[in-house]
Amino acid sequence: MVTRALTAIRLGLCAVALLLAALDHGRAQSQTDPLEIFDAHLHYNQEPTPLYSLDQVLEIFRRNNVTGILATSRPNKGTHQLMETRAPDLWVVPFIRPYRTRPDIQTWFNDPTIFDLVKSEYERGGYRGVGEFHIYGKSAASEWVRKIVDFAVERNLYLHAHCDEEALLILFSHNPKAKIIWAHTGFTTPPARVAQLLATYPDLWGELSYRSGITDRDGKLTEEWRSLFARHSDRFLIGSDTWINERWFAYDGLMKGYRAWLAQLPRDQAVRIANGNARRLFGKVVN
Structure with a gap:
């Protein structure tokens, strides 16, 4: 009886040891596995044709473990194509870009036909926001910008704004119900001021492409x-901003750069910034 009891205890201790080893392995693996990345500033521009085919773009995402993108393209045809890929390993969150050609960047905020463009694109279905758009200073005070902001609020859309603080x-x-993703998080706005703005506006998120000084x-x-x-690790996103061909050439390096500083953060903070915040904002179900 004593021998049987000792054997049972030994077996129990072995089982516990195996369980603890498995848990330790899981924890160690979670620290070394490459983070999934949601690219929150992705352009597949079409002027006149994209540099890479869709298959090449999807391969770039796969080798960088980019499993989701905020797609915003000039014109919106590029975003349509990304939406239509239905790639099983890529989650596409489409935004309406208020541009047909590059010159629209300078005039869209005073152009009533752009508001018509936003409305007609929205009718296609599936869109989660408007942008990326460029706006600076008092240009943001125009009637047509106000109409687009109200249009977005009424339909629970996000605004992806490349802007200075005054325009923001x-x-x-x-x-005040606007939900804004601040492209490049202000460029020259210092972190202390960014913190104040995040505290003041609970529906403001920072997107960190091109953001120096981190x-x-x-x-x-x-x-x-x-x-x-x-x-505020729950308020930031990262992105590539592939607005020109050179950014596609540099894509692997851009993602490597993000991973380098994300690895310096506690794992929970890094996961939020890399992909968790996008999942929370845009409703991706996590299994």
Whole structure:
């Protein structure tokens, strides 16, 4: 009887040891597995034709473990094509871009035909936002910008705004219920001010493409940005901004750069910024 009891205890201890080893392996693996990335600033522009075929674009995403994209293209044909791929390993979140050609960047905010474009594109279905659009200073105060902001709020759409702080504040003044993803997070706006804006506007998110100063010359996160992420890791997204061919050439390096500083954050913060916030904002079901 004693021998049987000792044997049972030994077997039980072995089972516990195996379970703990499995858990340790899982924890270690979770720290080394490459993060899934949601590219929250992706253009598949079509002027006159894209540099890469859709198959080439999908391969770029796969080798970088990019499993979701915020698609916004000039004209919107590029976004239509990404939506129609139905790639099983790619989640496409389409936004309406208020541009037909590049010159529209300079005039869209005073052009009533752009509002018609936004409305007609929305009728295609599936869109989750409007942008990326460029707007600076008091240009954001135009009647047509206000109409687009109200249009987005009424339909629960996000706005992806490439703007300075003055324009950002005007966009919120048009409608305090606006939900804004701030492309490049202001470029020159310092982290302390970004923190103030995030605290003031709960429906503001920062998107970090082209955002310099996050790391120092040695590639280490600055203390200001580390502190900002510690407080607001639920408010940031990352993106490639493939607005020109050179950004497609550099895509692997861009994702490698993001991974380098994300690896310096606690795992939960890194996951939120890499893909978790996009899943939460746009409703992706996590199995």
